[in-house]
Amino acid sequence: MIDQRTAVVVEDDHDVGDLISGLLDKAGFDVAVARTGADALTIIREQRPDLVTLDLTLPDIDGVEVCRQIRLVSDCYVIVVSARTGEVDRLIGLEVGADDYLVKPFSMRELQARVAALFRRPRNQDSARAEVARTETVRDEAVRSAEPTAAGEATRPSVDTDPLGCSDLTLNTGAREVLVSGEEIDLTRTEFDLLAHLVSNPGVVVPREALLRAVWDTEFVPDSTHVVDVHLANLRRKLRGAASDNQWIRTIRGVGFRFDPCCN
Known part of the structure; x- marks a missing residue:
């Protein structure tokens, strides 16, 4: 028997949270909803979900920091769901470990498609650790080989x-x-x-x-x-x-x- 997938929806907007949790429930996930970053981290540590949807604007902890903390304890898929539309926000979200970034407002069909796409790329803890190690190696090598930039910019x-x-x-x-x-x-x-x-x-x-x-x-x-x-x-x-x-x-x-x- 295949174990049921689990998901945590981190969203302080009750309407949006209910919509996302309802969609994931219909997709076969066992869903828990967290309204704060602290509650989300507690649930994630206890349940070790397969998927987390994460709003960046939370009442207690910034969603970016929540994502950092998730990556310390879990290799689950993380989809950031945020009203922040700037490219820098997307870069930061992906930098701290998110697998995808979805801008509000969005359609439930798009979220469903993105979740399906993530799970077509299965990974386990070993492969996740290997990817983190590979990324850090590439980053370190790039820093070592970086040449001084143009005048006005620091090396x-x-x-x-x-x-x-x-x-x-x-x-x-x-x-x-x-x-x-x-x-x-x-x-x-x-x-x-x-x-x-x-x-x-x-x-x-x-x-x-x-x-x-x-x-x-x-x-x-x-x-x-x-x-x-x-x-x-x-x-x-x-x-x-x-x-x-x-x-x-x-x-x-x-x-x-x-x-x-x-x-x-």
């Missing part, structure tokens, strides 16, 4: 074990480790890459567009680069928590950001 950090930074802030790109006054700081992948990009170019003003191209690995620059400011605000908050008087990352109004190693 991408090399992957090695030589520490960067200053006396109170140490960053090791090989180990992906950040220490502030000897204390390790827990950063997301994007926060680490932003910090590494700035630290590897001390004293250089790095435009927001350059950070977007380098960290999100895209040549597309949208009209708004607000996503860079959001992640840098989170990064600064974490660094301040470990060293309240630090001013390592300076905002250069109208241009971008600069890492000043002597400012602490």
Whole structure:
């Protein structure tokens, strides 16, 4: 007997959640619905579903962070279902582990087709781990071989074990480790890459567009680069928590950001 597939619908809009769960139920899934990110992570850890549909705008935890946490415990298929239409949002969603990205409003027929397409590409834990390892290897090789960019843009950090930074802030790109006054700081992948990009170019003003191209690995620059400011605000908050008087990352109004190693 084939085990029934299970799905978790993460959606705080009751109408949308009911529509998606109803469709998946008719498709043969055993469906659970979560209205918050915290509830979703609890259910996913307990039930280990085959599929998760994930809204990015949740009342407690941002959906991007929920997706990161899902990938720590599960290799299930994840379809982001969001009203965020920007290409950067799509890139971020896919970067943190989503398998597909569906923009609201959408038709139930399209969702059904995308679910079917995912399950035509079966995978298990071993293949998922292999894919993650392959992706990381390709990414690391690309970083190692990256050449300096045009004037006005900073060079991408090399992957090695030589520490960067200053006396109170140490960053090791090989180990992906950040220490502030000897204390390790827990950063997301994007926060680490932003910090590494700035630290590897001390004293250089790095435009927001350059950070977007380098960290999100895209040549597309949208009209708004607000996503860079959001992640840098989170990064600064974490660094301040470990060293309240630090001013390592300076905002250069109208241009971008600069890492000043002597400012602490």
